[in-house]
Amino acid sequence: MKAPFELMLGLRYTRAKRRNGFISFISLSSMIGIALGVTALITVLSIMNGFQSELRDRILGMTAHMTLTEQDGHLRDWRSLYDKVIDLPHVIGAAPNITEQAMITSGKKVSGILVRGILPDQEGEVADISDKMVVGKLSSLYGGDYRIVLGGELALSLGVSLGDKVTVIAPQGTFSPVGIVPRIKRFTVVGVFDAGMHEYDSSLALIHLVDAQKLFKYEDSVGGLQLKLDDLFLVGKVKHELSGVISKNLYVREWRQQHANFFKAIEMEKRMMFIVLALIIMVAAFNIVSTMVMVVTDKQGDIAVLRTLGASPNSIQWIFIIQGLVIGFMGALLGLAGGLSLAFNIDVIVPFIEHLLGIQFFPSDIYYISQVPSKVEWSDVWSVTILAFLLTLVATLYPARKAAKVQPAEALRYE
Incomplete structure (x- = not known):
């Protein structure tokens, strides 16, 4: 099956040597900017996930996932209650x-x-x-x-x-x-x-x-x-199941309520870091606008010839959208590879940098966490990659529409 000519021309314009080398330089810098933004965002989010998981494990290592008590703070006949809840699904311990x-x-x-x-x-x-x-x-x-x-x-x-x-x-x-x-x-x-x-x-x-x-x-x-559960994130489900077993005068308190402010603060910080670092990707993506505008100006003669041969404005628009998306796709792909490489090897990279510079980022006598933890959440990875690709798509729309509006007669007048 033969590929559409819009795809073939878009890829050819991306590979071809342009008369204006400055355009190629800006295209490369835009691609590198997107790659660096995606790499930084994936790495930072993975480190913050690692810190959150490490702190959560340390906090819950000293306490249970759920606590059952009466409203006056005194639980009577706890042994019979123990027999009722210990066999519930997902409950693996009680004390x-x-x-x-x-x-x-x-x-x-x-x-x-x-x-x-x-x-x-x-x-x-x-x-x-x-x-x-x-x-x-x-x-x-x-x-x-x-x-x-x-x-x-x-x-x-x-x-x-x-x-x-x-x-x-x-x-x-x-x-x-x-x-x-x-x-x-x-x-x-x-x-x-x-x-x-x-x-x-x-x-x-x-x-x-x-x-x-x-x-x-x-x-x-x-x-x-x-109570301790086999999965700490199932407290809501277990709490619902407990309602059919325990009496109404019992009060159920879970780990999210006990440390709500702490975990909300971490989650808020993570969101703020996502927004700040996403601006890096946004700046790099919108550099593509200037790149594509110059490409459209440089290719006005080609656009005019294509229009006279029967190409529709929509086809011309897709040629330049494809060209911009290739830059964004390659940048997001390189950033994805770089971000995952850093996130999965942060336990090797950080000690190497510490040894090279002769410093320690987290001294054990000051910080409880002496190593930089990292936990890759694939939902974060795909969110960052898709965001970079969508920003690139938005950045290509204006230059592509401008190319579609080129009038063949005006463009060929000075050729």
């Missing part, structure tokens, strides 16, 4: 806990903390705390012995280590003739964890669930039942 605010002291040092009462043998079903222990073991927590596990920064600020004593002051006080007296209990430090998140390492302390029930006056109840 009770108590989370309360308190004060902790060691000598003259005082700090506000978040105390989490857990069952060490079940906590592994919903969180990865055991893997983050740097001193001691999570299994060292025994009910009734009043033992405590501290975050690394919290232990450092208090100046305590394994075997030291700390005092926990709970706001749930007892009434006495002199007023309300806070509940005070001495704990022995049996472990230190490093979650890699300042929020947890500087303010979280873990104790046994039995000790938490006594300290915070929970009796036989717990604060909530935490």
Whole structure:
């Protein structure tokens, strides 16, 4: 099957050596500009996806995907609820806990903390705390012995280590003739964890669930039942399924609600970066306008001959649209290849640049993430590539319409 003459002429004009070399230079620079814009946008979006995924994993590594509790914050008969939800689709683990605010002291040092009462043998079903222990073991927590596990920064600020004593002051006080007296209990430090998140390492302390029930006056109840799913993005579906199993007085809270502001800020930053870097592609694409306008001026004689041979204005228009699209397509293709090459090899490229320049972009003693993460989302890749191609198409419309309006007699007058 023979290709349409518009396609053949459009491709020939792209390959042919023009009399005006400056036009060829602008065409090449436009193609390179589109390629650089697509490369930069794919790479930056992949890095931001990597940061978002890394931070999400670190946050959810210390907490569950969903929490079931009653409106007063006390969950009664959690064992029967555990039996109901553990067999639901996508639920792979469940564990009770108590989370309360308190004060902790060691000598003259005082700090506000978040105390989490857990069952060490079940906590592994919903969180990865055991893997983050740097001193001691999570299994060292025994009910009734009043033992405590501290975050690394919290232990450092208090100046305590394994075997030291700390005092926990709970706001749930007892009434006495002199007023309300806070509940005070001495704990022995049996472990230190490093979650890699300042929020947890500087303010979280873990104790046994039995000790938490006594300290915070929970009796036989717990604060909530935490659930872990096989896919953290299925919380909406599981929440809908829970409505048919649990009673109406139970409150369901998911990870997106607990950290909504944080993840919204990251998503907003990603969108802003997309818009800013898309301007690079836009500038390069609209350089094609000037290129194609000069091509139309340079080819007026050819256009006139084609019109006299019977070519329609629509055919002339498509010749120059094809020529512009070839530039945009090649630029988007080169940018796609470059962006994916950088995104998939960022873990090799960044250390090489650091070694070459003798600097470290993310020092481990300052940043929790010491390496630049990267995660390629194919939806982002195709969005960027299609955007570049569409901008190129828009940029070719004006020059192509101008070419279609060339009058043969006027163009041949000075030939």
